[in-house]
Amino acid sequence: MPNCEKPAGYRAPRSRETLNQYYWFCLEHVREYNARWDYYKGMSPGQIEAHLRADIAWDRPSWAFGQSAKPGKQTFQEEDVLDPLDILGQNRRSRAERVKNRGRPETPDALREPLATLGLPWPVTLEDAKARYRSLARKHHPDANNGDKRSEERLKSINVAFTVVRAHLTSRDLEKAG
Template identity: 75%
Template sequence: MMKRRNTRPRAFDPDPNAPQRCCDMPDCTSPAGYRAPRSRDSLNQYYWFCLEHVREYNARWDYYKGMSPGQIEAHLRADISWDRPTWAFGQGPGQSKRTMPNEDDILDPLDILGQNRRARADRARAQAEPRIPAHLREPLAVLGLDWPVTLANAKTHYRALARKHHPDTNQGDLAAEERLKKINVAFTIVKAHLQTEELEKAG
């Protein structure tokens, strides 16, 4: 039986393309079969060493020798992007914000983008709507008024509520009387605030 010959090169076999010359290490006359880069700036230019001296050279090799920590970090960041410039998504050369994908065109089975849109709409609505002073929220709710409101509108609305819930109109109903008391207190608070606002604007 013929034994198959292993043609796979061994790990430390010399480079088959090595030049026919002696090792570049001074005073070494051994054949040069192994290459090593001359510097980090000349990675395609090589020294040619024998096996002993290429091992020695590689043991001393420090790619980042002479670089500051900041330069090393910048170099590593450049390596991550293959030394190519990077831009924010959709803002590279020749692109504008108009080329950004439309959220409606993106498959979104979990409605994540829909939730984001609704959240943005809620924030915009909250910013657009006038902010109700905290001490007026309950009185306005009792009176059924929306904010902002003028003093004239508040008075008109108050009179209508007072007639509706007056005990005489409700045949002495105690519940209506209690409701009217709350309406009176609420209107007093709202009226005082609106009158103060008018005085501040006039002054």
């Protein structure tokens, strides 16, 4: 402000269009300026309403839930939503699993636990099982874990699981060849 000797440590916007450009005032004068400043000055009620509605969505386009923003794009599918905390309910999760596993062969009963121990999905190849076994063996070997008994027990269960999976896969391959 002209003739003001106080330090100008407070900023105030110059206009609605240039909110990143400021006038600098002392505390007394910035309060006076802000009390007189009207963001909507010069706008009609319709323009103010349109501006407020645009601010609700941060000036971004919006559309009804379940509709695509792009024409021709697939609409919302409930199965596409990941729900690890089961907020949407168990029924939704089981439906999503059925859709996800559609066309996938059923896991043999004898392999469910061994595959879970190895962290492998069904169907699995012998090469994938070997690679997974090697990485788990390196990770849980007692020598790599200062002789930890839990690591030793975990490695034993990994060995048993891999033996079962390998026996199943090799016997299946022999049946196909014979």
